[in-house]
Amino acid sequence: MITRRKLIQGAAALGGLAAGVREPALIARALAASEAAQGRILVAFELSGGNDGLNSVVPYGDDTYYKLRPEIGLRPEKLLKIDDHWGFNPGMAGMHKLWKDGQLAIFHGCGYERPSFSHFTSMAYWHTASPNRGDEYGWFGRLADHMAPEPQPNLLVNIDTTQSLAVKSRVHTPVVFDEPERFQRRTLLQEKNVIERVNTAPTGNASLDFLNSVSHSANEASALVRQAWANYKTPVDYGVLPAQFPKVAACIEAGLPAQLYYLAFRNNAFDTHVQQPNLHRRLLTYAADAVHGFVRDMERLGMADRVSVLMFSEFGRRAQENTNLGTDHGTANVMFLAGKGVKGGHYGEPCDLTTLDDTDNLIHTTDFRRVYATAIDGWLGLGVADKVLKGQFERFPVYA
């Protein structure tokens, strides 16, 4: 029989009464529990909708570019110059700064065989690192499974309104949240013991088992994340629309043991079929400022040596502009790795603009999984890229 006294004591023990005492202790415990806290961190940042790589990293030294894009091709004088051939979209000042600091790797011609032009299919291929086949689990989820074969709370974080296929894991329940302030079960004191009790034994109902495990994970993570966000204050400018990067910084500052963070620029924003130029520039500004701000913030926190950011999109866009001042779905694209540990520069073979495939698209030169492998083995130093990616992919010498 539960008495009121026991209930109150129970709630106090769980921290309901003295939040200020409770949460740092929880963080400390989580820290101590995880050797991974000393490890390196990988942040994946997805530009959903199919970012136009040709108008992001512009081959202004190639006349063919302007022939393919007489209306929306970006004139050389408008670009943020990289060298005498390449220039960034004028919106990408943040990435330009990282480039000048030698902290940005550009990977050219990334794609896969028999490309899909469907956002959803192609994104699923990127999420699972399994083109033309798919997988039940995402590549980030499989990576987590290799990092920790037993369930480990708060290893894998996905900051978004819904969970990405990329983080779907066989072993781990990813921490998925959007707004830290709202990541809190509001509970009256007397309810606390009953409401927080989660049945973790198998029930024979697979959906219920799933709900129970997510509920358990929610209880584990929500206090940590909220406390991290509440304590976080930064002087660093992340730009107008910082995606979810400040939240990642907050979690890192608070010592959350997560090593894998997955973020997305949402809702197919980069799907610029119509009236592309201003919109695309604006989107790139948001993305580039956010990444730049994040790298600077990591420097501020003394964490710059431990964090790399991977940027990609599900496909590039058609080489030739369409008749609506936009571009249709395409194939090969640029990818980026950013961070202090990165050896900045060009990697991979740029696509030949004069030789398009039979759908008028760029022919990819670099399997995108080579960049994943670079992050897994080169950055995280795990030596499990072959297993995670279910194949051998040559790394780029991006990390010394």
Place this chain on the structure above:
Amino acid sequence: MRKLTGVAIWMVLVLGWTGPYAAGNTPKQRLEPLPAAEWDRSKAKHLLERAGFGGTPAEVNRLAAMSLADAVAYLVRFDGVPNVTLPSFEHSGIFDAGLDPFPPSRPATTKLAEETGEALGIKVKAGGNRPLQPIVNKFFYWLRASRLETDRVAQWWAERMLTSPRPLEEKMALFWHGHFATNEDKVRDYRKMHKQVELFQRDGLGNFRTLLINVAQDPAMLAFLDAGVNVKGSPNENFAREIMELFTMGVDNYTEQDIREAARAFTGWNFTGLDFNFDAGKHDDGGKNILGHIGNFDGVQTIDLILQHEATPRFIATKLYRFFVQDSIDAELQTELGKRFKDNNYDITALLEILFSSREFYAGHVIGQRIKGPVELLISTYRKLGLTNLPGAPDFNLVTGSLGQRLLHPPTVAGWSQGRAWITPSLLIERGNFALDLAFPDIEFIPQDRYPIYPSGPEIRAVQQRLRDGQDMLSATRPVDMAASMDTDMMATSNRVDRQEAFNTRYGSFRGWQMAIQRVKPIPRDLATLDLTRMVVRAELATSAEVIDYFTARFLTVPIDGTTRQNLVELFTLELGSDDVLASSTVLEEPLRLLLHLILSRPEYHLG
């Protein structure tokens, strides 16, 4: 075998894995009607849950008293359902002819005004500063008003889901809204969104060909997938791709060539106002090769080619199965369901009747395994509580939005992912927080159809505040993050000479909000009328244990574990101060609301 769900299942469908088979039964056997002897109250409850939004114990009893065939006919064909006319949407009256056609952007609007001296039905002012300001104001007015009015459309629709004696009609509309996903953010005209919802309500249970053609010619869809720029000599692939990939066949059943050719067949399709419009001058009537057929196909003929393709009935029937029955489905059953759908000439009602009568539908591993989407969660909660009005607080759109399903604002053209995709740690917590707000109203609730919060609310509010502090237009419309430094020397700036400009965007944004709330009718903010005491007294419950058992049976499809049940009984008794429920009827309400919150916070609550 591990159960596959969510996006993974979608991958399976796309990529052609075959999932787990139900042991030993052929698809035909699995689709046979449930034997009459096996029909009971728990199955009636399951049927009402899936073919509707669940209901009160009395509604379950009524269904259970029928035969299986009668119960299915009642819910699917509405045999014996009283013929009530549901209220139609009450327009606030925010539209005027000047708004049509609405330019694609603010710059396009002001450019039009500069070139022609007029836009949105308003002439450029003859002189003075900011001659284009009234036009810019009206541009923002419509953006804001259409969005607010769209929330009212969603509210009206949700009210129908709650009160309709034909719940399947609304549930199918919800299904098709997720299938033919169209977002007001791009359409920017609540009238088109409303018209599309009415289309789904009207045709959602009819013939799929009729539905598909009507959707393809629906102004909201045409606007959403860029029909206006799909013209002869310059085809735009957006609609042609989505109709094949998402609306009918699924990937891998057509080629890029098919998409390009189909796009040509749809050239010239557009809308004028709220009507479909075919412009023969913009239509490419040349020869085409679509899905292996050669001819001078137009749009409807292309749709018929798609409907002839064997993948289409299978794709649609499979999606219906996954929505109404369960996530996982093997290839054999997909084929069989596709065949039945085609044999029934794409009759949606006939297919649903097969599903809802089938042994498969009532299998033990199907009942209580479906994770409800946010809209279903709220509506079924309200229906099980016996509410007859949709509460205005908590706000339906805000809650469903924070749970990942804001009606008329699906995230992409692929609609919402179902099943496990609805659940993350954060979203699970949000669902519990909704239950708390329902049981114990949040006294800090602010109706956002009056008070601007998202997305530009802070800026709009700051502009008003500074104007009312007597600041000049330029100072008042400084970005919010610069305001702190500005306001300190407000006195110095307030007498400054106004800058000459054609218009001020931030002022337009503020003024547009003011004009919008002048016209858009407010959403009534009545709280849920809960009388849990009455519920308990009428059910003649005498003890705490009886109350717990009644509540869990009423609100949950899956039983709770023994420890949780015991915890609830003890907590309830403690809160009530007694185990004698009947004698405590005057102090019952608060403990009952606590109990409601606790039960609605259980993981079991999300299953139906």
